[in-house]
Amino acid sequence: MPRIPAARALAPLRRALTCSNSIPFLATRAISTTPFPRALYKTRDGTKVAPTIPESQAVETEYSPSEEEIDALRVQEEESHGPGLAVPSQLVETPAEREAKALHPEYEPARSLQELGALPGVENWWEKEEHWGPESQFKGFARTGTQVQQEEPVIEVYLRRALVEVLALKQAGKWDEWATKAWPRRGDDQFRATLEMDITESGELKQDASHIVAELTTGESDSPSEGITESEGQEILAERQWDSSWAQIPLDAATKFALRKRVYQFSGYLIPDSRLGAAHNVGHLLALGCKKPKPAHLASILEQEGAYDALSNVKAHAQKISFVEKEKSIGRWKVIEEELKARGLPVLGASDAAPKHKEQRWIISTFRNVKR
Amino acid sequence: MAAKGIGCLSEAMGALRLASKPSHLKTITRSMATTTEASTANITRSVDTQTILNSWHPSSSVPVTIHAFPSLEPTSLEQFAVEHLYLPMRRDILHLAVVYEGDNTRLGTARALTRAEVRGSTRKVRPQKGTGRARLGSSRSPSLRGGGKAHGPRQRDFGTKLNRKVYDKAWRTALSYRYRRGELIVTEDGMDMAYPEEFELTPADKLKFGLRERYLAKYMREALMGLGLGKPDGRTLFVTEDRRTKLFEAMEYAGPSEGRALDMEDVDVKDLLETGKVVMERSVLKELIKQHESDLVSKVVINGFAPAGPQSGVKVLGA
Structure with missing residues (x-):
């Protein structure tokens, strides 16, 4: 997420720079808040949405744009509304420090993370449903969007x-x-x-x-x-x-x-x-x-063919049978579990105290020997 | 190599067996026709796919459907010669061709300095005798640190040779392999990607900061997925006559995991064998075949005419 020096509302400056649809944001140290971009975003159905600000970056002093400023933005919004895709109505560009100083003598760059504002990036713009409409979906000759049928x-x-x-x-x-x-x-x-x-x-x-x-x-x-x-x-x-x-x-x-x-x-x-x-x-x-769907596992092929019908003592499992499952099947697991608990031993897996790898075991054993 | 030879032999014997038993196949077909009780599904199921495929021995030509791109609508039908597009699989020839291409692609620029090339003095390091130490004539000896390399790599040509006729046959074998498996999709000439109208109408300055690139990448990925040419289908190679701006751009943004787009000049046998599907223009296919039929076309001119090779690209249906 691009971080930019946040600025106090510089409405006159911003209005002066409306020749393009890129609006610079400046920062002054006078406010150490984190204003978020006030640009409104156009969605596919034409409604305008303000970008949301993550809670972690929410600021104590909320920025409240003046009526005049909102009007200026709305005018731009109407102007930028035209044919085409749902795009961010205003792409925000940050002027270089030197330019910002030249434009506004009060400008002072932010010196800590908290003073910097965060803008929503455009990385995931097209991933949002409201931006990727039917106009962007590929239309081929055959049916698309669903699986190929070969049954x-x-x-x-x-x-x-x-x-x-x-x-x-x-x-x-x-x-x-x-x-x-x-x-x-x-x-x-x-x-x-x-x-x-x-x-x-x-x-x-x-x-x-x-x-x-x-x-x-x-x-x-x-x-x-x-x-x-x-x-x-x-x-x-x-x-x-x-x-x-x-x-x-x-x-x-x-x-x-x-x-x-x-x-x-x-x-x-x-x-x-x-x-x-x-x-x-x-x-x-x-x-x-047409093509018959091929089963993913050998076990399912054998099951479909009825390979086990004649074999009463053979069973196929999709996964490896664990020790616990084996014990459960013969009804011994309850006894084992009780006995383990009675001895204060972990029932499943190694306890947290147990060494996780061989090297750790060596270290522990060496340490014990030294103690003795 | 011996195992390969035996494999080829058994394959050939298998083909002979099939060829020598046409009456057996006919019997199967007749029995299907006379079975009236069975439902259609049963009848079709009783016909083995391999039996049908093995019973087909096209003598002169095979059908090739030409598709529109990117919709992939079949628009016309052409006939291509069997010698061009229905050659039997020859792994040995393909292997020769891929190794030949690999050898000739090697740059061979690795080079280390020998003791003669290493910078340094020619002065004897120390006297021959009397120091009690090993005799040393040159500071650039390979035994010393900073000395030359005794048997290091030298720049050279790794290129090998392959008979032109073998290489050309490998080309057509690769194309035939793709055709036989249904992995060769032939399109109309001028294949290029079509972007959505809304995208074309959007001004360029509204699609800055990677918005354009990300849009095209997503659009191309979805298009390939819809056409059965994307990553799950094993990637796709697009071959065009020259660089097509939109197609090449979109494929570049979609990334190598989705496939490649190449000019006709940049394609070789290995490229044809790599991806899941190969999509090429009709004129490209014809030109590639024309460039690789030296084993079919004689250079000997008789009465002022050189015998022409087999005919391909004969229009059967469509404009």
Whole structure:
């Protein structure tokens, strides 16, 4: 935190220096208080907040700016309000000692820590929520801000939706025009409508899909669909019970491109090109496009596989079993604990008096020997 | 080395085994098609990922999707030659190339003074005989403090040689390795970072005292995280044709823990293998391949024409 020589209210001087938005603060020894910057800070919603001062640096004599001074600051505040990010409205610069003396003959530099004022720095400015708004958040083509989805049910539902949309565009004769364009996400209604369509074994839609095409070829809706979770995906699969023939529909390069793009838009997972090349039908794409989450520990893999079901006397633990836990499991720990307490010995760990390392033990033993 | 040889041999034998059994793969596919009771999920699960990948033997070209940057929206599709972007993994060649680059990167400027170079008198330190002490001819002897170094480092060239065709193949093997693993993201030409509109509108004097740098660092980190290119994904190497102000600046502020941005001229095989992902422009990829295909292109001119190498960057879809 930058420490600056604090000054008595030098309103005339400050007003004289308002050519830039940097305001110097000076200090005189006449007051040994710690005034804090009186600059008001603009937040994202346009409200003005005075910086808070840490309690440790709170001063006995509180600085109270005059009405005139506040007005001057407010005028500046209005002037500095413009387009752009939420930035500190006034960045405070401290003049060098020589300049300060020249500007104000009464200036006397602070000679102790207490006389210095503390300003809130700008190190953590963007870490505050009110300064880092939606305008600063990155917007990519795919969903961002959440984890990439690679679960099988989710990818299967997205693939189904994408395939229906591709077939709908082909049905409407708009495929060539829309194959590489960015399709709008549209709302949840469109999601439901696409999942209700049936696909024939030859890779065509059974119903008329003009409403899907109409939605696709218009702009983005006000509340675009955010996709589905894994459990929602499982529910949809259980509800729809699509017959397996759609997995055998052969795919050409353009269709694979569109499916990959649409799946990426909703899931955030970019199917590698090498895998895309290897996929010849929807089933392949699904197998290559999703990934089962890998358990972090071997113990959990073995548990999932049911490796211990046949072994009644084997147990797997996530952590190493300590001495105390072993004793507890056979019911001896209570006895040990009582006996230790009865002898005035520490129950867990070494006592404070005990030497912590070997060298300390040597020193203690040497000292005892000398005493004897 | 023997172990490596055996490894390569077994790999090759494995590939032969797979190639010699196409009927086996076909059987699996047909059984899936005829199973009607099983749900879609069961069918897809029964198809092993490796089986599908191993059954794919592209003969001439592989697909490469071109993305917009920084949104990463897929915009077009191109075909690249198998000899350029789908070479089999050759660890031995990559090792040769990385060692070759390392050797040639060494400055070799370490140098110590010998007894002839050390400053000092040439006078004999003391008489040869009669002092009862050891004979000493020179104060600059390596045995004495302040004397020269007997076998110290001398400046020299540590550079080694590698056949041009081997090095070029290593380049394409590295690119192929990245492509195969889905770690090579190709973007449209002119890749650069786009800053938020609000940031561009903010006057520069409002972003003093490190506010600008901190803003860009945070924005870039979040963007990389959103694109799956950040630190948790193993960092990213951006390769552009020339220095792109915004991208290079933002990557510099985001720090080396997020990745690197390099000119095409500064990239070598080791750089391609280091980070989790490699993002490069389409023209850069084509140019790098063009610069490293000496083993595919003959210099011999027949009837006024030199036979051209395989074609890459053929547009399939998109503008």
